[in-house]
Amino acid sequence: MKRIALDMDQVMADLVAKFLNRFNKEFDKNYTKADLIGKRLPELDEEAPQALYNYYGDPTFFRDLPVIPHSVEVVERLSEHYEIYIATAAMEVPPSFTAKFEWLQQFFPTIPQHQYVFCGDKSVIQADYLVDDTALQLNRFKGTGVMFTAPHNSNMDYPIRVNDWLEVEQFFMDELKK
């Protein structure tokens, strides 16, 4: 059975939605995901870097991120054909450890916890595939990278791209036929 490693933020968990919701309320703004095309979160607004720093220091921030549509059922179906591991760069945000762990237990109870990985540099992940929104991590990874579309990467060229979870499923079902 081949192994797929899944990034969490912007692949399984909608970090951008939570960030925009909180930021817009706090600063009385109306930003949408369209304002983040080609940009990382700190580049959204001059207040964004400090706001982000504050949110990341809050140990509950990552606990209630919305689940990206169709991820739960596609992960469940792919689990019949692939080993599913989680690979999240949690070392960049140490206050998020417990929230990320509990979020996975709540929304993805079919993935056993010994298949969770909290890391920094994803070159350390031994898997056949990595689904991630971050080009830097995909480029470091030794296996096949699959770019999951997020506003910040939507203008980038990357050899394998999926735009949503139904495309994730299609890609991996096609891979089985090779």
Place this chain on the structure above:
Amino acid sequence: MKRIALDMDQVMADLVAKFLNRFNKEFDKNYTKADLIGKRLPELDEEAPQALYNYYGDPTFFRDLPVIPHSVEVVERLSEHYEIYIATAAMEVPPSFTAKFEWLQQFFPTIPQHQYVFCGDKSVIQADYLVDDTALQLNRFKGTGVMFTAPHNSNMDYPIRVNDWLEVEQFFMDELKK
């Protein structure tokens, strides 16, 4: 540069020393490491499984484990020749996340935090070598396993064994000549 992944408990951090100290005080016993030869911690005494369960639920338990002798300076010297990653099965003990992170920052400040990995099953680690005391993890690992002697594994046969950190250094300096 080749990459070495290092287990924490019983390789860098003396979990057994802390456990025995606390257990002996609590139950008025005088166990030593010799009593753990060939045994996992829960097998020490009929009170041990419940005590261990309680200690592992304490988020401070892993924060002040003694550092295994010579590990700090040998890691520093090996860093000149190898990439050093941490690979700890923290997913088995989620309350330990913050304590393990802070312990590494305190005692091994030369290892960048993006090179820490909190995982469960170490087959997910992409590295050339894994130094670990647990045969199961060494056997799952895809690279070269190096067994670090601990009481529980001291009677096991394993192709590459090191008994202390000076032997770790010797082994890896010899590997450079190959």
